Every structure is written in C-alpha cells, then in structure tokens.
Amino acid sequence: KQEVTQIPAALSVPEGENLVLNCSFTDSAIYNLQWFRQDPGKGLTSLLLIQSSQREQTSGRLNASLDKSSGRSTLYIAASQPGDSATYLCAVRTRSSGDKLTFGTGTRLAVRP
Amino acid sequence: EAQVTQNPRYLITVTGKKLTVTCSQNMNHEYMSWYRQDPGLGLRQIYYSMNVEVTDKGDVPEGYKVSRKEKRNFPLILESPSPNQTSLYFCASRTGGHGYTFGSGTRLTVV
Numbered sequence: 001k002q003e004v005t006q007i008p009a010a011l012s013v014p015e016g017e018n019l020v021l022n023c024s025f026t027d028s029a030i031y032n033l034q035w036f037r038q039d040p041g042k043g044l045t046s047l048l049l050i051q052s053s054q055r056e057q058t059s060g061r062l063n064a065s066l067d068k069s070s071g072r073s074t075l076y077i078a079a080s081q082p083g084d085s086a087t088y089l090c091a092v093r094t095r096s097s098g099d100k101l102t103f104g105t106g107t108r109l110a111v112r113p
Numbered sequence: 114e115a116q117v118t119q120n121p122r123y124l125i126t127v128t129g130k131k132l133t134v135t136c137s138q139n140m141n142h143e144y145m146s147w148y149r150q151d152p153g154l155g156l157r158q159i160y161y162s163m164n165v166e167v168t169d170k171g172d173v174p175e176g177y178k179v180s181r182k183e184k185r186n187f188p189l190i191l192e193s194p195s196p197n198q199t200s201l202y203f204c205a206s207r208t209g210g211h212g213y214t215f216g217s218g219t220r221l222t223v224v
Contacts (some may be wrong), residue, residue: 005166006198007163027214031210032210032212034213036215041201041218041220042217043203043215043216043217043218044203044205044215045215046212046213046215049211049212051210089156089186090153091213098161098171099144099146099160099161099163099169100146100158100171100172101146101148101156101158101205101213103155103156104155105155106155
C-alpha cells in the first residue's frame, strides 16, 4: 500500500528565502507525481506534474524534481513571497492503485513579510 | 474556461436526509473521482470512474453512491447522511497521462 510522507509539516520563513519541501513515497511503481497548493478552506490548485520518466519540471519560481528509485520528490520555491503562504500537497498515482491519487499530509508554509 | 464545477459550495443538512452533490467538468475527461478531506487524515478517495457507466470504489466508499450516466457529470449521493460524513469534499477529473484538475470543494455539515 502506497504511503506518502511530507517533511516538514510546517515551515515559516522570511520573504525572499529559497526553500525546499520534501515528499517521499514507499512504492516506486508510479505513473506520475503531482504537487498542489491549497489555501485555507479552498480547493486544490495543481502546480506541477512529473511523469515517472521525467526527472524534473519547472514553472516560474517553482521547480520539482523526482527520484523514483529512491521514492523522493522535492519542490523548490525560489525567492519566496507572502503570497506563497499556503499548504503544499504532493500526490502520487500508483500503478497498483486503480485511478487513485495518494496524498501526503502536506507542508503548511508561512512566508513572513 | 476549463474547470470542474461542484455544487453546492456549502451545505448543512440533518441526519438521514438524502442529498446529492453535483460535479461537472467541461474538458471531456474520461476519469473522474471524489475525495474527502478531514483534519489529520488528509485526502482520501471515495469513488472513481474511468468512463461512462464504469465506476469503482476507492478507500472510503461506505455510505456513498455515485453514477456516471454522462461523461461530464459525476454526482455524489449520500442516501442517509450521518455526522461522520461531515467533511470537505472534492471532485476531480483527468484525461490520458495528464494530472488531475480539482473542483473548488463542497463543505458538508451533517447535524
């Protein structure tokens, strides 16, 4: 059974810092991994999708990497801004799990002005 | 605009009163899913559908029903809601090897 862990659970940084969020998963037989952002009480916004054959994806100040063999992904946020404050979730779609995303419990990020 | 639309956004109901949460997508996606999100438990899949008339259980299907009569719609039915179904519900859809697009959520309270 796939398990997804995100570290740290919470993070507070001053504006302008570069930061790294970590995601690990136990079953490396995945189709892809998706990073989401969730604002309090709101829906999930997809940030980046990495296919199992890819090593990284970039969008603006965001860069996500995938090391499938070690079961790890990182989300790198450059030059953080207060507007980046949210909960970041990673989710994997595993080959043995039908059409299901298995989510981590998230990293709650606060960027201080 | 490509989107997944859920209604209602907020709902308060009483135990045992049947309700339906609607979900519609305008992207011609084959795959659709329902998730619930609870504090400390994260997001868990309730049901999913791989195409019209094809549905299957996720991790927490008890107390829920779904149907997929049309490709664009995937309603979630609670025939006899109970307080333990108080949660934030999300509908999502995808196509091919692409990632999932999520709706804005439905916050359900059962009293």
